[in-house]
Amino acid sequence: MQGYFDYNATAPTRPEVIEAMAEAMSEPLGNPSSMHTHGRRARHYIDEAREQLAHLIGAKPRQMIFTSGATESNNMAMRGFAAGAEGRSIITTNIEHVSVLATAEALADQGTPHITATVDRNARPNLDEIRRASAAGPCLVVTAWANGESGHVCDLDSLTAVIGASSLLLMDAAQAVGRIPTRLGNGVDMISLSAHKFGGPRGIGALALADDVVEATTTGGGQERGLRPGTENLPGIVGMGVAARLRSREMDGESERLRKLRERCWQRLRGALNDVIRISPESGLPNTLTIAVGDVGADVILAGLDLAGFSVSAGSACAAGAPEPSHVAIGLGVEDRYLRNVIRISSGCGTTEDDADGLVDSLIAVVARARKAA
Amino acid sequence: MSAATQSKRRRIVVAMSGGVDSSVAAGLLAEKGHEVIGISLRLAPEPAPGMPRSSSGCCSIEDFQDAARVATAINVPHYVFDMREEFQRSVISPFVDEYLAGRTPSPCILCNREIKFSLLHKKAFELGADAVATGHYARIERDDAGYHLLCGHDRNKDQSYFLFEMGQRELETTLFPVGAMAKDEVREHAVRLGLPVAEKPDSQEICFVSDGRYAEFVRRAAPERVKAGQIRNENGDVVGTHEGVHGYTVGQRRGLGVSAANPLYVSAIDAETATVTVSERASLAADGLFATGATWVAGGPPDHRERVQARIRYRHDPVAATVVQKGQGTVEVVFDEPQYAVTPGQATVFYRDDEVVGGAWIERGIATAQSRDVLAEML
Numbered sequence: 001m002q003g004y005f006d007y008n009a010t011a012p013t014r015p016e017v018i019e020a021m022a023e024a025m026s027e028p029l030g031n032p033s034s035m036h037t038h039g040r041r042a043r044h045y046i047d048e049a050r051e052q053l054a055h056l057i058g059a060k061p062r063q064m065i066f067t068s069g070a071t072e073s074n075n076m077a078m079r080g081f082a083a084g085a086e087g088r089s090i091i092t093t094n095i096e097h098v099s100v101l102a103t104a105e106a107l108a109d110q111g112t113p114h115i116t117a118t119v120d121r122n123a124r125p126n127l128d129e130i131r132r133a134s135a136a137g138p139c140l141v142v143t144a145w146a147n148g149e150s151g152h153v154c155d156l157d158s159l160t161a162v163i164g165a166s167s168l169l170l171m172d173a174a175q176a177v178g179r180i181p182t183r184l185g186n187g188v189d190m191i192s193l194s195a196h197k198f199g200g201p202r203g204i205g206a207l208a209l210a211d212d213v214v215e216a217t218t219t220g221g222g223q224e225r226g227l228r229p230g231t232e233n234l235p236g237i238v239g240m241g242v243a244a245r246l247r248s249r250e251m252d253g254e255s256e257r258l259r260k261l262r263e264r265c266w267q268r269l270r271g272a273l274n275d276v277i278r279i280s281p282e283s284g285l286p287n288t289l290t291i292a293v294g295d296v297g298a299d300v301i302l303a304g305l306d307l308a309g310f311s312v313s314a315g316s317a318c319a320a321g322a323p324e325p326s327h328v329a330i331g332l333g334v335e336d337r338y339l340r341n342v343i344r345i346s347s348g349c350g351t352t353e354d355d356a357d358g359l360v361d362s363l364i365a366v367v368a369r370a371r372k373a374a
Numbered sequence: 375m376s377a378a379t380q381s382k383r384r385r386i387v388v389a390m391s392g393g394v395d396s397s398v399a400a401g402l403l404a405e406k407g408h409e410v411i412g413i414s415l416r417l418a419p420e421p422a423p424g425m426p427r428s429s430s431g432c433c434s435i436e437d438f439q440d441a442a443r444v445a446t447a448i449n450v451p452h453y454v455f456d457m458r459e460e461f462q463r464s465v466i467s468p469f470v471d472e473y474l475a476g477r478t479p480s481p482c483i484l485c486n487r488e489i490k491f492s493l494l495h496k497k498a499f500e501l502g503a504d505a506v507a508t509g510h511y512a513r514i515e516r517d518d519a520g521y522h523l524l525c526g527h528d529r530n531k532d533q534s535y536f537l538f539e540m541g542q543r544e545l546e547t548t549l550f551p552v553g554a555m556a557k558d559e560v561r562e563h564a565v566r567l568g569l570p571v572a573e574k575p576d577s578q579e580i581c582f583v584s585d586g587r588y589a590e591f592v593r594r595a596a597p598e599r600v601k602a603g604q605i606r607n608e609n610g611d612v613v614g615t616h617e618g619v620h621g622y623t624v625g626q627r628r629g630l631g632v633s634a635a636n637p638l639y640v641s642a643i644d645a646e647t648a649t650v651t652v653s654e655r656a657s658l659a660a661d662g663l664f665a666t667g668a669t670w671v672a673g674g675p676p677d678h679r680e681r682v683q684a685r686i687r688y689r690h691d692p693v694a695a696t697v698v699q700k701g702q703g704t705v706e707v708v709f710d711e712p713q714y715a716v717t718p719g720q721a722t723v724f725y726r727d728d729e730v731v732g733g734a735w736i737e738r739g740i741a742t743a744q745s746r747d748v749l750a751e752m753l
Contacts (some may be wrong), residue, residue, distance in 0.1 A: 107652070239544035295502075296500065298451065299455045299456065299497065300497055300500045300501055302453070303411065303413075303451070303453045303501055304500075304501055304502070306451060306453075307411070307451060307501070321453075321454045322416045322453075322454035322455055323440070323455075323456060324456045324458075340456075368502075369500065369502050370500035370501070373496075373499035373500045373502075374496070374499075374500060
């Protein structure tokens with residue numbers, strides 16, 4: 001997709017994925033729970049996809065619960081944890097995805113305390129706060145493996161070191177899976193993911209669970225170990241499996257390519273523009289470059305780039321779609337004068353060097369025009 | 375592409391509320407071949423829990439979706455810009471302050487000055503546009519002397535009153551594509567252009583107070599500043615009590631909760647002492663008014679010997695009047711006929727025939743003797 005630099009919002013579906021899904025949909029497959037040939041064939045498709053996905057995150061197939069995406073996975077894990085024994089609490093940072101923060105707030109209203117750890121400029125959470133809170137009782141620590149707005153990647157070792165033995169860690173890996181190595185285990189008790197962030201279809205994702213640590217919050221026919229009952233989304237699951245297989249194979253090379261592309265963009269922007277700051281770190285997601293340009297609003301840059309044929313994103317958008325100051329930028333302590341100017345350029349497997357150069361040229365022109373008008 | 379390719383294809387930002395007027399404005403400009411960019415402004419904050427959502431204002435998600443559907447129908451790009459912070463600062467806060475000061479604000483004028491013809495213009499120029507179009511019912515004409523702001527032809531819809539603070543710079547870069555049309559005509563265009571909002575009802579209320587309950591809005595916005603007080607008659611006798619001066623406006627008759635032989639009206643509001651004064655209608659007559667913050671669309675104020683037509687509120691039948699400049703931005707206006715309910719906080723706008731000369735913000739009404747003195751001084 002030429003001109004598309006919003007892979008962190010959603011990535012284009014891979015042609016191989018579309019092909020596999022079309023095939024799965026045109027075959028006469030039964031309900032995977034049915035005890036007949038058609039049902040068994042459907043079950044086979046699902047088993048295969050489960051293996052492919054599990055492989056991508058170093059998990060066992062039986063540890064994977066298919067969901068509609070990371071939002072549902074986060075809800076399932078957090079609500080399912082809170083539904084356990086009394087005295088549990090939830091710890092997050094203040095820069096998590098809204099599906100984490102809103103769920104934690106909703107649970108807090110229902111009596112499960114929510115402790116919010118602040119982060120520093122490099123998105124490192126205050127570990128003392130987490131240590132203190134997790135020592136107090138069983139708690140679920142929830143944080144992003146990679147922050148979708150700023151690209152910061154979690155320092156897992158320092159985090160797991162402070163989490164008490166009675167507590168659990170849920171990694172919201174929607175932006176990380178398929179882009180950087182992510183593994184279940186070694187202190188990571190659960191992983192949430194969405195297929196459409198790594199080339200799979202929308203509306204499908206998973207919660208990976210190292211152990212049976214959450215209560216079911218939905219009731220039904222017992223599918224997905226009872227945690228996510230309901231007839232499986234077979235085409236979606238097949239598509240996600242294929243995307244996972246592709247990412248397992250390509251990830252290392254692709255990461256390096258996108259990292260170089262990202263640095264090339266940044267060097268050019270920094271050279272051409274006065275007063276531009278970089279929010280996403282070099283050590284962050286290889287595909288994500290989050291910046292803010294002094295005196296030019298994200299709204300003007302987004303619209304200006306769109307008119308020139310390029311799709312980027314502001315750090316955050318309200319329900320109406322208007323860019324607004326994001327809680328991530330605020331949480332990271334981005335200076336006030338840049339808060340409404342944050343834009344995120346996120347690339348992926350369809351991004352070419354020419355395309356990236358074209359984006360940078362346009363961005364420089366859009367900023368120059370805006371500054372001239374002011 | 376027709377006219378514009380022959381003249382000049384311009385990049386024009388259209389402020390799209392999702393209503394029929396601005397939708398047709400966008401549609402007509404696109405039809406002429408201009409490069410139209412639709413922008414909807416997010417202005418009002420989310421309604422507080424328990425408060426109704428705006429249904430036909432201009433700030434609900436549904437309205438943005440309408441604007442987006444119109445943009446798709448006429449094949450132009452559409453964006454939503456978040457201006458809630460500026461709107462809060464320069465429109466809502468003054469609105470609340472004014473009511474609490476015992477005055478009756480006119481927020482649409484502030485929104486036009488601070489948001490639509492200031493911030494949106496700035497953003498439009500930054501996007502490389504050379505003009506901003508809105509769906510206002512008013513006209514802009516140009517001659518050797520410069521730009522003139524004129525009433526809309528549809529007298530029922532005319533919105534020139536709300537635009538009096540526009541100056542030459544704003545008029546030069548603004549377009550009112552439906553300003554010369556009647557509302558029916560605008561709806562016909564909407565149907566002809568296939569816009570999905572052709573049947574949408576007009577918005578009536580102030581957009582950020584969706585249910586029209588201004589007093590309740592003010593109370594919720596600043597409960598700590600609301601002061602209950604007394605209602606007195608002209609003799610100073612206490613005739614009732616009230617829950618805060620923000621619930622009253624000069625000239626108001628209904629809802630006073632005071633019984634008397636003849637109908638009573640609010641004649642004065644003193645926020646300092648939280649006193650609302652009520653009088654019989656005759657006491658509400660003023661022979662003129664004192665106003666500040668005067669601006670002039672085309673250069674300076676009218677000559678003090680000239681009779682202009684003065685409006686003292688939006689739907690007021692203009693009265694012949696004389697405008698006397700008292701100092702920088704300060705004017706006294708002397709009516710030919712006494713006017714009832716001169717309301718502090720509202721704007722007075724001066725017309726010469728169809729043309730807006732300028733206007734100012736009403737501080738208070740003045741009585742005959744005073745106004746005669748004003749004139750005597752000048753003549």
